[in-house]
Amino acid sequence: MMLVRAFVSHYRRHPFQLAALALMIVLATMLWTGVTVLTDQARNSLFQSEEAVAAGVHVVRTDGRPVRVEDFAELRMAGLCVAPWLEVRRPPPAGRVIGIDPLAMGCFGKAAPGGNRGELDGAPFLDISAAVRLAREGYDSRLYLLASTENETLPQGYALREFSLGPSTGELADSFLLNLDALSLLVLLITGLLVRSVHRLGIAQRQDSFDLLFRFGVPGRRVRQLLALELVVLTGVCVLPGLWLGTQLAAILGGGFGQALNSLFDVNLYAGAAESLPWQAAAVMVLLVLAVCLVDWLVPRRWQRAVSSARGRLLAVLVLFAGLAGVALAPDLAGVFAGTAVVFVAAGWLTPGLLALSAQKLSDGTDLDGSGPLTRWRRRELAVMFGHLALPVVALQFAMATVLAVQALVTTFESTFDDWLAQRLEAEFYVEVPAGADAGLAAERLQNLEGIGPWHRVTRGEAVISDEGAAGEDKTAVVDLFALTPVSELVVDWTLLASMERPWQRLAQGAVMVNEQLARRHQLELGDTLEFRVADTEMGANIVAVYADYGRPAGEILVSGSALPEDFSARFESFSVNPGEWAMAEISEQLADVWNVSDVTVRDNASIHALASQVFGQTFLLTRAISLLTLVLAAVALLIMSWVFFSTRAWYFRLLGIWGLPAGAIHHQLRRLSVTLTLAVTITAIPLGIWLTWVLVSRINPLAFGWSLPMDLYPLFWLELGLIAVVTGLVVAYLMRWQLVQRENGKQVKS
Amino acid sequence: MADPVLVVERLSKRFSSGGQPVTVLTDLSFNLAKGESLAVVGRSGSGKSTLLNLLCGLQVPDKGNITVTGESFSESVNSDSDARWTELRRRSIGVVFQQANLMPALSLEDNVRLRSHLAGHAAGHERGWLERLGIGAEADRYPDQVSGGQAQRAALAMVFAMAPAVILADEPTGSLDRNTADEVADCLFAMQRDSGCALVLATHDRELASRCDHLLDLSALHLGGTD
Ligand SMILES: Nc1ncnc2c1ncn2[C@@H]1O[C@H](COP(=O)(O)OP(=O)(O)OP(=O)(O)O)[C@@H](O)[C@H]1O
Ligand SMILES: [Mg+2]
Numbered sequence: 008m009m010l011v012r013a014f015v016s017h018y019r020r021h022p023f024q025l026a027a028l029a030l031m032i033v034l035a036t037m038l039w040t041g042v043t044v045l046t047d048q049a050r051n052s053l054f055q056s057e058e059a060v061a062a063g064v065h066v067v068r069t070d071g072r073p074v075r076v077e078d079f080a081e082l083r084m085a086g087l088c089v090a091p092w093l094e095v096r097r098p099p100p101a102g103r104v105i106g107i108d109p110l111a112m113g114c115f116g117k118a119a120p121g122g123n124r125g126e127l128d129g130a131p132f133l134d135i136s137a138a139v140r141l142a143r144e145g146y147d148s149r150l151y152l153l154a155s156t157e158n159e160t161l162p163q164g165y166a167l168r169e170f171s172l173g174p175s176t177g178e179l180a181d182s183f184l185l186n187l188d189a190l191s192l193l194v195l196l197i198t199g200l201l202v203r204s205v206h207r208l209g210i211a212q213r214q215d216s217f218d219l220l221f222r223f224g225v226p227g228r229r230v231r232q233l234l235a236l237e238l239v240v241l242t243g244v245c246v247l248p249g250l251w252l253g254t255q256l257a258a259i260l261g262g263g264f265g266q267a268l269n270s271l272f273d274v275n276l277y278a279g280a281a282e283s284l285p286w287q288a289a290a291v292m293v294l295l296v297l298a299v300c301l302v303d304w305l306v307p308r309r310w311q312r313a314v315s316s317a318r319g320r321l322l323a324v325l326v327l328f329a330g331l332a333g334v335a336l337a338p339d340l341a342g343v344f345a346g347t348a349v350v351f352v353a354a355g356w357l358t359p360g361l362l363a364l365s366a367q368k369l370s371d372g373t374d375l376d377g378s379g380p381l382t383r384w385r386r387r388e389l390a391v392m393f394g395h396l397a398l399p400v401v402a403l404q405f406a407m408a409t410v411l412a413v414q415a416l417v418t419t420f421e422s423t424f425d426d427w428l429a430q431r432l433e434a435e436f437y438v439e440v441p442a443g444a445d446a447g448l449a450a451e452r453l454q455n456l457e458g459i460g461p462w463h464r465v466t467r468g469e470a471v472i473s474d475e476g477a478a479g480e481d482k483t484a485v486v487d488l489f490a491l492t493p494v495s496e497l498v499v500d501w502t503l504l505a506s507m508e509r510p511w512q513r514l515a516q517g518a519v520m521v522n523e524q525l526a527r528r529h530q531l532e533l534g535d536t537l538e539f540r541v542a543d544t545e546m547g548a549n550i551v552a553v554y555a556d557y558g559r560p561a562g563e564i565l566v567s568g569s570a571l572p573e574d575f576s577a578r579f580e581s582f583s584v585n586p587g588e589w590a591m592a593e594i595s596e597q598l599a600d601v602w603n604v605s606d607v608t609v610r611d612n613a614s615i616h617a618l619a620s621q622v623f624g625q626t627f628l629l630t631r632a633i634s635l636l637t638l639v640l641a642a643v644a645l646l647i648m649s650w651v652f653f654s655t656r657a658w659y660f661r662l663l664g665i666w667g668l669p670a671g672a673i674h675h676q677l678r679r680l681s682v683t684l685t686l687a688v689t690i691t692a693i694p695l696g697i698w699l700t701w702v703l704v705s706r707i708n709p710l711a712f713g714w715s716l717p718m719d720l721y722p723l724f725w726l727e728l729g730l731i732a733v734v735t736g737l738v739v740a741y742l743m744r745w746q747l748v749q750r751e752n753g754k755q756v757k758s
Numbered sequence: 759m760a761d762p763v764l765v766v767e768r769l770s771k772r773f774s775s776g777g778q779p780v781t782v783l784t785d786l787s788f789n790l791a792k793g794e795s796l797a798v799v800g801r802s803g804s805g806k807s808t809l810l811n812l813l814c815g816l817q818v819p820d821k822g823n824i825t826v827t828g829e830s831f832s833e834s835v836n837s838d839s840d841a842r843w844t845e846l847r848r849r850s851i852g853v854v855f856q857q858a859n860l861m862p863a864l865s866l867e868d869n870v871r872l873r874s875h876l877a878g879h880a881a882g883h884e885r886g887w888l889e890r891l892g893i894g895a896e897a898d899r900y901p902d903q904v905s906g907g908q909a910q911r912a913a914l915a916m917v918f919a920m921a922p923a924v925i926l927a928d929e930p931t932g933s934l935d936r937n938t939a940d941e942v943a944d945c946l947f948a949m950q951r952d953s954g955c956a957l958v959l960a961t962h963d964r965e966l967a968s969r970c971d972h973l974l975d976l977s978a979l980h981l982g983g984t985d
Binding site: 378379380381383384387388390391658659662663664665666667668669670 | 840875
């Protein structure tokens, strides 16, 4: 009881210490929960619906047109077991929903998806009638016809396809989830470091009172038990608000996240059932906090000392190289992630010691003329700080490196994507061909317009290529087909990652180009002959170029429209037009006339660009937000830690004042000390950040998304980060100064 | 008195502790000449440390005047008096505490160097000072690598290296055992005599106090007595 009272009274005297630890736990839980909730949501979206479907196949029309209600009727009349599956897209945060017909599902002999969980509650499954109502409200919708897996004989004009909700993204979605998991692991790592550092410092501050208790005859084991209990209670209390904040964070970021999934993978974030608080995340957090705070009592002293010994350092260097080699050579994503984790651990192991050593070396080399002795003193203090603030320093380094890498990745992607989009949007206007209208007639009309600028007709559809890697008996894969008629001068500026001579002329003569994703996935090289099937026609052509195609995983073949077979039916058609001497209004009137419609949809370059940029902005919102939040958290932790640490150091700054150094000069020393600290951390973060950027663009991106990005560095952003470091340093200095003044006004000189 | 280095006139100081005013010093006056030493004694809480703080401008009196090497200060504070006190502490007033007089991150030699640098002296004589105090061999060690007595000798080396006019020592031997305390005190008095500076020594130790030229008993003052 006396012990408990001693504990409580400590915190009554130092409420700030308790608040700091509590704050750290709350914020850590918030970040971690936020990421976990989003990751789970993505995982569920990817798997839940697919799992729910007993049938793994659906029926498509061999002419490539979407299936309609008439097809359903036809198939049912032919005695087939098919069930409708109507997907309605609503914008986030409402999410997509799926309309099903429980009666029709019955023919699979299994309960309807969602049905076994009770009501069709709209998350994501609802009755098809309700879905149709939504579709009629104007939301985008798409109908699938699910079939049972048995090899049934289909009527003429239909084929079975594997049913998955997105296009065949292969392992890409898994990889994306792995990416998210990696991000959450990083968050866990950094927050673990932070919680530990704040807790350690609190313990160090209380060491005197523990010693006293020990002298009073309280066994050390008893004190430790109570400390553990205290931590359990505190964690238990703080995890709850953290959880709640985390779900709020996830809700805020959810919209952007849905967009990201959509534009990166064509995977949809379905309306998730409002689940209860993510207790699993909470449990992980509690375990993490307990583990990082209590590890000292579990790991033998000898090991702990070994970590910071010279031999420990050598080992860390070896570990570092092993990690670097692992990342460079690993054949799969999991290997790359493991290697990255190893590199981070080794870097965190080495950095504080290295920084302290350089500060020490620097102070040894200080020129003792001028203000030399004072400078030497400040550098020594810096070395001491690196030693004592090792954990928050490492956390800040990690957070900065992550922000740097994410920023570089996003910026590179943004500019590359922008260039790419600009090439794709070479024409000034785009005209969508209305459903059922004849694009051929329109092309003839455009051809006859004297003085029109360059234009071409874009036809999109599907092609089938053989795929030895495919699962199941069907060794084929469906890829996008992209046809241009004619191969106009609008496309000749495209970024080609690899090409033979005069690629566009060759394309016009019947050769093909493939996008990077397709080339990587099927190891296609220039000059290879690509065999593919369009509708019922087998085709084969030389690959003359590989072009960059960012932001989606699907493979694509680019052909000249003249090469398309007769029986090909387009999924989507449009015209890209530079009006030349004509006004666009006149051209669209002409087209309206050809198609016999009252109005045609014409979009201009600028509006498409704006739309794309908007989607893009959302795409990396999550990664950006999480990494920035982590940085903020690390900075806050550094503030807290320097504050507490400085309380043990304040006397020596006071001593300088007693020795006649004016207050202004002391504050100047404080500022230089803390700004050097944060800037030094930034400097160690930059190489780690650059390396992480390389890992992202050159290792993770190709493995996870199928396309790679150029490796660009953004020194301006380093400067920005440096500026943040300077500001953090100044705030630290200000806090220290405030503490110094408080002490001077309060307690008098030590005697 | 010839050449007064320190002149204290009608000095008063009180604190308010928990709303209650605590009078520590009332109308205290004394002079100290070059080369003289004054022992300040009194029971704990009688105001020894407070007096020393007032004498170097770390605290401000409620009333009274202090003159150090010709610079006068009254109870009024402003940035000018602040700056003058700072300058005095830098060059003319050496302060020694019971402990924690050294920068832990610097070696003894660097500590002496820093202190004499602040006092405006060129570098180069640090080792000499440490040797004079008998700790030349420890010059490269850090404060946590030497004994308490050695640390206090280093503190004295720092103070003498700045060639001060007055030394204010607050229980400089308070945390040392008898023998060590005597050795450190021997050093202090010997070097004070050599340098000719004035010394104000606050102590509990009557024996140490008796080695000074003058004695100021703050407990007696409180009881209404005078020196
Ligand atoms: N900042 C302050 N606020 C309130 N009271 C103070 C303050 N500083 C000192 N006092 C009080 O003034 C009195 C004198 O304190 P001082 O430290 O000068 O005593 P001292 O003679 O040095 O004692 P010791 O021998 O224990 O060091 C004490 O009663 C103390 O409580
Ligand atoms: Mg005292």
